[in-house]
Structures are given as structure tokens and as C-alpha cells.
Amino acid sequence: MTRRIDSPSNDTVKQLARLLERRYRTAEGHFLVEGRREVGRAFEAGVDVETVIVAPDLVGDDESLEPDLELSVAAFSRISMRQNPDGFALVVRTPELSLDKLPAPDLILVVDGMEKPGNIGAMLRTADACGASVLLSDPVTDAFNPNVIRASQGSVFSVPLASTSGQDARLWLEDRCSIVVAVSAATSTSWEADLTNAVAIVIGGEHEGVGKVWTGAPTVSIPMAGSADSLNASVTAALLLYEAIRQRSAPIR
Numbered sequence: 001m002t003r004r005i006d007s008p009s010n011d012t013v014k015q016l017a018r019l020l021e022r023r024y025r026t027a028e029g030h031f032l033v034e035g036r037r038e039v040g041r042a043f044e045a046g047v048d049v050e051t052v053i054v055a056p057d058l059v060g061d062d063e064s065l066e067p068d069l070e071l072s073v074a075a076f077s078r079i080s081m082r083q084n085p086d087g088f089a090l091v092v093r094t095p096e097l098s099l100d101k102l103p104a105p106d107l108i109l110v111v112d113g114m115e116k117p118g119n120i121g122a123m124l125r126t127a128d129a130c131g132a133s134v135l136l137s138d139p140v141t142d143a144f145n146p147n148v149i150r151a152s153q154g155s156v157f158s159v160p161l162a163s164t165s166g167q168d169a170r171l172w173l174e175d176r177c178s179i180v181v182a183v184s185a186a187t188s189t190s191w192e193a194d195l196t197n198a199v200a201i202v203i204g205g206e207h208e209g210v211g212k213v214w215t216g217a218p219t220v221s222i223p224m225a226g227s228a229d230s231l232n233a234s235v236t237a238a239l240l241l242y243e244a245i246r247q248r249s250a251p252i253r
Helices: 011-018 022-028 036-044 073-079 117-130 146-152 166-174 233-248
Strands: 003-005 030-034 049-054 069-071 088-093 107-112 133-137 161-164 178-182 199-204
Touching: 011 073, 022 030, 030 036, 030 146, 036 088, 069 073, 107 117, 107 166, 107 233, 117 133, 117 146, 117 233, 133 166, 161 166, 166 178, 178 233, 199 233
Parallel strands: 003 069, 049 069, 107 133, 107 199, 133 161, 178 199
Antiparallel strands: 030 088, 049 088
């Protein structure tokens, strides 16, 4: 039976709003998914949905979801991080992101110490497009931050994904594939690196770069002609992933 809440100060709404903070997501083992597209992709991926939330005054005539909870516009705005929310949301149980959930590496993107949720989300989108797995190494921002989910456009649910310490990530990868670390000062460029075999491409945070745990691994850079000394981390990830795909593709005749 659908429950209706109008007041944004209702205890249930307050509890839902707490899931916008990482410490509550971690403590409660749940997170929020907001947006019609992201909600649809969560269902397509078969995530463990606990509550379907709809704001009827925002969704209009769209009756594609049967809600467990209806919220007024004011109440929905309390749980939303969007300027123009569309009235769709879910409460989802947080899945296990252990290393044993990843398939055997073929092409894997290691996101090391990344701070910005927008970058993480964009990398997940690119990994999805490239058929790559993603490993969050020493994550500063968790995979289910609302802005990660939004920037990934729901790809966070379809990409094989794990999260662990940098040390465990490197030990796990060294037994399974080669490792290439993207750094701006590397002498070998992405065009020269051999990315045809099973490989992990490591991208570090834009402020600190990759962690010390990756010291000694082969490095690679993106050729640059201008005065800028680096590219956005998600752009670097996209260029390297697609270079790996290009190298693995049959020549065009």
C-alpha cells in the first residue's frame, strides 16, 4: 500500500535525507538513486530496491512506477540534490564491492584516490561504453555518492565494480594483468604503450595524483602540444581506454 507524506520535516523524510551523506550510507547500508533514467537503469541491472519513491506533482502523467512512498514537491526536494528534480527516486541496498565480484581482468580502469564525484561518474560512463571493469582504489568518494550516480547516468549499476585499498588492489592486479599508470611526466606515450593484453590503467586524483603504492609500475602519458600540463582525469581515462580498444581492433582496410 502506497504511503503519502507531505511535510518535509517528517521523520521518514529526514531519515531519507541523511542518505545524502556518506557516513549514513555506510552505517545504514543503503543509498538513494534519483532521476528517471538512473532509476530505470538500476531496475535494469537488478539492484536490490527497498523503496520506490515518487513525487506525483513532479512526474505528471508518468505512471511507469508503482510507488511505495509518495512525497509532496517540498518533501521530495528535501531528499533531492538536483536543481530541477523529476520526482523519481529509490532507496537501494548497498551491494558488496569486494574484489571477488570482479571478472578476470581484460581491460580494467583503476580509479585511485579520486576526490571529485563528477570525475568518478564520468569514468564509469566511459568504462561502460568500453566494456571495462572499474576498481576504486583508496577511494576518497564512495561509488554511491548521489553525484557519482548522476554523472554516471546509471552506469554505476551496469559496470563490474569493486572498491578496496590501494595495496590490496595492486596485489590483486599483479597476479592477473599488467599495470600501466597514467602520469603527465611519463616518457612513454599512450600511442607507444602496449595495451593489447589484459591491462589495468591507473588514474589518480587531480590534486595528489596516484598513491605511492603504484610506485615502480610502468607509466604512460597523453601527448600534449599546448601549454596545459595535464588533462582532466576523466578525459585521460577515456583517451587511454579507447586507445586500448583501438589497439585491440582489426585494422581498417
